[in-house]
Amino acid sequence: MLSVKGLRANVGDKEILRGLDFEVGPGEVHAIMGPNGSGKSTFAHVLSGREGYEVTAGSVTFEGKDLLALEPEERAQLGLFLAFQYPVELPGVNNTYFLKAALNSIRKARGEEELDAVSFLRLIKERLKILHLDDSLLKRAVNAGFSGGEKKRNEIFQMALLEPKLAILDETDSGLDIDALRVVADGVNALRSAERSMIVVTHYQRLLDYIQPDHVHVLSKGRIIRSGGKELALELEEKGYGWIDAEGQAA
Amino acid sequence: MNGDMPTGFASWLAHERSCDAGIDWLDARRRNAAERVREQGVPSSRDEGWRYTNLKGLLEQGFLQPDEPITALQPDDLEEVLVPGLASHRVILVNGRFVPELSLLEDLPPGVRVSGLASLLASDPDVLKDRLNAVAGDDLALFAALNTAGLDDGVVALVDRGVLLERPIELIHVSVGLDEPRVAQPRNVIVLGAGAQAIVIERYLSLGDSLYCTNCVTEVSLGRDAVLKHDRIQTESPSAFHISGLYLRQDANSRYLGVNLGLGARWARTDLNATFGGEHAECDLQGLYLAGDGQLMDYHLDVDHSVPNCASRENFKGILYGKGRAVFDGRVFVAQDAQKTDAAMSNRNLMLSESAEVDTKPQLEINADDVKCSHGTTVGQIEPEMLFYLRSRGISAPLARRMLCLGFAGEIIERLSAEALRDQVSELVGQRLESAPLS
Ligand SMILES: Nc1ncnc2c1ncn2[C@@H]1O[C@H](COP(=O)(O)OP(=O)(O)OP(=O)(O)O)[C@@H](O)[C@H]1O
Ligand SMILES: [Mg+2]
Numbered sequence: 310m311l312s313v314k315g316l317r318a319n320v321g322d323k324e325i326l327r328g329l330d331f332e333v334g335p336g337e338v339h340a341i342m343g344p345n346g347s348g349k350s351t352f353a354h355v356l357s358g359r360e361g362y363e364v365t366a367g368s369v370t371f372e373g374k375d376l377l378a379l380e381p382e383e384r385a386q387l388g389l390f391l392a393f394q395y396p397v398e399l400p401g402v403n404n405t406y407f408l409k410a411a412l413n414s415i416r417k418a419r420g421e422e423e424l425d426a427v428s429f430l431r432l433i434k435e436r437l438k439i440l441h442l443d444d445s446l447l448k449r450a451v452n453a454g455f456s457g458g459e460k461k462r463n464e465i466f467q468m469a470l471l472e473p474k475l476a477i478l479d480e481t482d483s484g485l486d487i488d489a490l491r492v493v494a495d496g497v498n499a500l501r502s503a504e505r506s507m508i509v510v511t512h513y514q515r516l517l518d519y520i521q522p523d524h525v526h527v528l529s530k531g532r533i534i535r536s537g538g539k540e541l542a543l544e545l546e547e548k549g550y551g552w553i554d555a556e557g558q559a560a
Numbered sequence: 561m562n563g564d565m566p567t568g569f570a571s572w573l574a575h576e577r578s579c580d581a582g583i584d585w586l587d588a589r590r591r592n593a594a595e596r597v598r599e600q601g602v603p604s605s606r607d608e609g610w611r612y613t614n615l616k617g618l619l620e621q622g623f624l625q626p627d628e629p630i631t632a633l634q635p636d637d638l639e640e641v642l643v644p645g646l647a648s649h650r651v652i653l654v655n656g657r658f659v660p661e662l663s664l665l666e667d668l669p670p671g672v673r674v675s676g677l678a679s680l681l682a683s684d685p686d687v688l689k690d691r692l693n694a695v696a697g698d699d700l701a702l703f704a705a706l707n708t709a710g711l712d713d714g715v716v717a718l719v720d721r722g723v724l725l726e727r728p729i730e731l732i733h734v735s736v737g738l739d740e741p742r743v744a745q746p747r748n749v750i751v752l753g754a755g756a757q758a759i760v761i762e763r764y765l766s767l768g769d770s771l772y773c774t775n776c777v778t779e780v781s782l783g784r785d786a787v788l789k790h791d792r793i794q795t796e797s798p799s800a801f802h803i804s805g806l807y808l809r810q811d812a813n814s815r816y817l818g819v820n821l822g823l824g825a826r827w828a829r830t831d832l833n834a835t836f837g838g839e840h841a842e843c844d845l846q847g848l849y850l851a852g853d854g855q856l857m858d859y860h861l862d863v864d865h866s867v868p869n870c871a872s873r874e875n876f877k878g879i880l881y882g883k884g885r886a887v888f889d890g891r892v893f894v895a896q897d898a899q900k901t902d903a904a905m906s907n908r909n910l911m912l913s914e915s916a917e918v919d920t921k922p923q924l925e926i927n928a929d930d931v932k933c934s935h936g937t938t939v940g941q942i943e944p945e946m947l948f949y950l951r952s953r954g955i956s957a958p959l960a961r962r963m964l965c966l967g968f969a970g971e972i973i974e975r976l977s978a979e980a981l982r983d984q985v986s987e988l989v990g991q992r993l994e995s996a997p998l999s
Contacts, residue, residue, distance in 0.1 A: 357952050360944060385954035397949040401967030410963065411953035418954065450967065467953065 316367035327531035336503040343528035357391040386418035388474030392464035399451040457484040482516040494519030514546040568619030593708035623743035645980035648730035656744025671720035678713040695779040695807040707777040714747035721753030728759035737770025754783035766797035773801040782814035796825040812838025822849035839869040847876035848972035851884030861890040874905040880916035881996040896927040905935040
């Protein structure tokens with residue numbers, strides 16, 4: 310589904326991703342952990358096509374297409390979704406209008422019919438329930454004045470609505486209280502399926518108790534330095550990243 | 561009387577007026593206004609207030625006033641003119657003249673009088689003696705002086721003391737293309753008695769995209785405790801010149817909530833003048849303008865806090881694209897004894913192209929020491945972060961830009977007094993942006 314090979318990317322003249330290899334198959338959940346500044350968000354942004362990053366080497370294929378050649382909206386239409394670490398506030402842009410524009414843009418690109426107002430509302434009401442979100446959020450401007458937790462839940466709500474093939478969750482757990490974390494995790498789990506894959510970026514083992522990953526990777530200084538099963542996350546929680554770095558040095 | 565009028569303006573006044581009733585006070589006011597035109601002559605770019613504007617394009621048109629009643633607008637055309645779903649007491653003017661057959665004034669409640677200016681001058685001129693030109697005053701600026709000197713027709717809306725009018729009064733100024741380019745100079749007079757409350761919607765639009773000029777003046781006078789919501793929506797033809805002067809005077813405790821939308825015309829000059837006649841009055845002036853290729857949106861605000869304890873808000877937003885231009889010249893004056901004045905002026909501009917241009921000049925002249933006054937301006941582009949967020953959800957770049965522009969404009973649009981109006985304006989702004997070039 311997603312295949313990243315030898316990916317290198319710069320911001321300005323600073324190299325952030327330094328030869329990253331990454332494979333995701335259908336239905337798989339991958340966790341990426343790693344210290345602050347190691348390049349996790351940069352990786353997520355490069356995948357989703359944000360400006361300001363220069364890819365200097367490597368390739369990314371998604372669903373058989375050269376992902377890096379596509380515009381951000383084309384990537385989304387192909388089934389890629391990024392839940393932002395810092396969701397952007399859009400003052401004056403009504404949430405319902407935004408969701409409808411997003412959903413219908415994606416449906417149109419897939420050759421499906423646009424949803425009419427009634428079926429659209431039915432759909433969002435149903436998805437809101439999964440995330441325990443209040444209807445009133447729909448009337449407000451996108452993320453504007455939302456609490457940190459509401460913003461994160463709104464990201465997962467959008468994911469539930471847009472039904473991507475591959476979702477990248479960039480620290481969706483940070484800033485959530487314990488109840489909200491469970492709600493978000495339940496939402497994510499409800500969306501797991503044999504076709505839908507996920508990349509979950511997190512600093513905390515706690516999230517991985519709820520969303521059980523198939524694979525755990527450690528990103529450090531722009532490279533994957535260790536991959537394993539979910540027990541790797543436990544080990545990291547216990548020993549910190551220093552442990553792998555030290556081991557890497559020793560080897 | 562028009563012998564030595566400045567060239568270019570003489571033709572504006574050379575016509576048979578539909579309201580020459582031989583009223584002495586009116587003739588005196590017209591003569592004084594004509595004198596003011598002569599004194600001022602044609603302003604040049606050296607005149608403050610005309611620095612960014614060249615009147616040559618306007619003057620060389622040789623606009624004429626319509627010399628006969630216009631019947632070109634048929635009931636069938638109404639559909640194009642009305643806002644779907646908006647229930648109002650409606651007055652229709654075509655090329656500056658009141659058309660009673662198309663207006664809808666039967667249901668006015670007691671205490672509310674709405675009529676054509678010319679017919680009121682013919683039937684009951686005394687009603688107007690202390691009201692017409694009362695707010696604009698004798699010391700008229702050029703285009704208000706022209707409007708007065710050429711006074712012809714318009715609308716008078718009088719709401720008596722204590723009357724709460726529910727349905728809006730809608731003044732629809734329609735321009736219909738004629739063989740020769742014409743200037744219409746309607747005068748609107750709105751008077752609310754003490755404690756009265758009303759909504760007035762003033763619209764300027766055209767059928768077709770012909771060349772013409774509108775030079776309108778609206779005088780608003782609010783009694784003690786009166787509340788007026790006033791939407792002014794300009795969607796003139798893309799070839800038109802639109803000149804508009806608002807003269808507002810507020811008594812103690814009154815509230816004025818005004819929304820000014822400049823969405824059409826090749827050149828639209830808007831002068832908003834507000835004065836207070838009593839304490840604790842509030843004046844809220846909101847505005848939104850769009851300017852694209854070949855368009856100039858030109859705003860001049862003058863809010864005069866000469867009385868203590870009044871508040872004013874001036875909040876104007878602009879979206880500029882292509883080679884569009886805008887001017888925001890906002891002045892708030894606070895007199896020495898106008899303590900506790902609370903004034904906040906803001907002008908924010910969203911530039912969608914490199915070749916668009918805005919000159920923004922907010923000025924606070926504060927002569928009192930215990931006041932709360934602020935001003936701020938911004939000229940910026942669409943935030944790349946916001947654009948990326950929308951695109952990452954599958955929304956194309958052009959639609960995403962449009963959504964962000966509408967979000968920016970929404971703060972002003974949502975203040976319009978009726979949902980039907982808000983819907984229509986949002987759609988119109990969306991359409992305008994859809995056809996806007998992106999660089
Ligand atoms: N636009 C930018 N300009 C300059 N430096 C940048 C930019 N974006 C990222 N960086 C740098 O790239 C490095 C990687 O940042 P990134 O946000 O990818 O880290 P991260 O692994 O997501 O960290 P965190 O766990 O704190 O979220 C950091 O050193 C950061 O300062
Ligand atoms: Mg990050």
